[in-house]
Amino acid sequence: MLHNVSGSQLPRYLIAYRAEIHKFMAYITLRIIDGADRGAVYEGLETPVSIGREEGNTLQLKDDRVSRFHLKIQEDHNKIVLTDLESTNGTRVNGEDIHLRILRHGDMIQVGRSVIIYGSESQIAVRLAALRKQQEEKEGNLPDDDRTHGPNDHEGESSLEFELNWNAQQDDLQAAIYSLQPPELPERLSPAQAAQLAELMDYVHIRIRHLLVSVEVNERTENVVLEMREWQNLLDLQSRLAMLLRSIGEPE
Numbered sequence: 001m002l003h004n005v006s007g008s009q010l011p012r013y014l015i016a017y018r019a020e021i022h023k024f025m026a027y028i029t030l031r032i033i034d035g036a037d038r039g040a041v042y043e044g045l046e047t048p049v050s051i052g053r054e055e056g057n058t059l060q061l062k063d064d065r066v067s068r069f070h071l072k073i074q075e076d077h078n079k080i081v082l083t084d085l086e087s088t089n090g091t092r093v094n095g096e097d098i099h100l101r102i103l104r105h106g107d108m109i110q111v112g113r114s115v116i117i118y119g120s121e122s123q124i125a126v127r128l129a130a131l132r133k134q135q136e137e138k139e140g141n142l143p144d145d146d147r148t149h150g151p152n153d154h155e156g157e158s159s160l161e162f163e164l165n166w167n168a169q170q171d172d173l174q175a176a177i178y179s180l181q182p183p184e185l186p187e188r189l190s191p192a193q194a195a196q197l198a199e200l201m202d203y204v205h206i207r208i209r210h211l212l213v214s215v216e217v218n219e220r221t222e223n224v225v226l227e228m229r230e231w232q233n234l235l236d237l238q239s240r241l242a243m244l245l246r247s248i249g250e251p252e
Contacts, residue, residue, distance in 0.1 A: 029119055029120040033116070035115060037061055037063070038115075050069060050085075051116075052069040054068040061111070064112070065111075066089075066111050066114065067085070071085055081100065082102075091110070095108075095214075095217060096217070200244075204241070210230065
């Protein structure tokens with residue numbers, strides 16, 4: 001059979017055909033940020049990708065609100081398209097119920113209790129960089145020296161840390177922001193300390209979860225609207241984190 005034949009034994013035309021097919025294959029990254037499988041990262045997934053509760057899916061989720069075969073993500077005409085497979089509880093992208101949707105890097109997919117981010121950090125950074133440059137152009141034709149530049153703008157790339165911290169009202173970003181990295185977890189924690197840290201992280205994670213599911217995304221303007229109640233929720237969370245940081249730095 002064909003799959004039992006080694007590459008060196010295949011006819012040249014078939015080798016060339018496989019090379020052409022491989023060239024046009026789309027590979028995607030999916031990161032699960034909420035649900036039973038949260039924290040899992042799937043990089044370099046070859047499309048088409050199926051997501052569901054049943055074995056045989058590319059991603060099998062441990063979520064009883066996810067259908068056996070819930071959705072499919074595939075490449076079509078250089079676009080990545082998500083299709084809901086008539087699931088029981090439906091699929092949402094950026095808070096909207098959808099049946100068919102073209103995905104963009106950074107989109108948030110909700111299936112059952114699970115929340116999935118589409119795209120790698122570098123892919124999301126590219127999208128944010130494009131939005132940043134559009135905004136700078138709208139504000140006027142600034143000289144090159146007056147524009148904000150990412151660490152690799154000259155190479156057409158930027159870091160996610162830079163883009164997340166970029167502010168359109170600032171022209172003098174500190175160079176230190178380019179090297180911002182998420183902090184590492186403390187080592188050699190006792191079981192009790194590890195449990196306390198996990199409880200704290202869970203608290204923040206749950207509070208932010210409510211923000212994620214409440215936002216409204218304007219696909220035309222690429223703007224996100226947050227309700228006043230959730231805005232106050234965010235301010236309250238920031239206030240509590242500030243108090244926690246103060247108590248750590250200045251213990252009684």
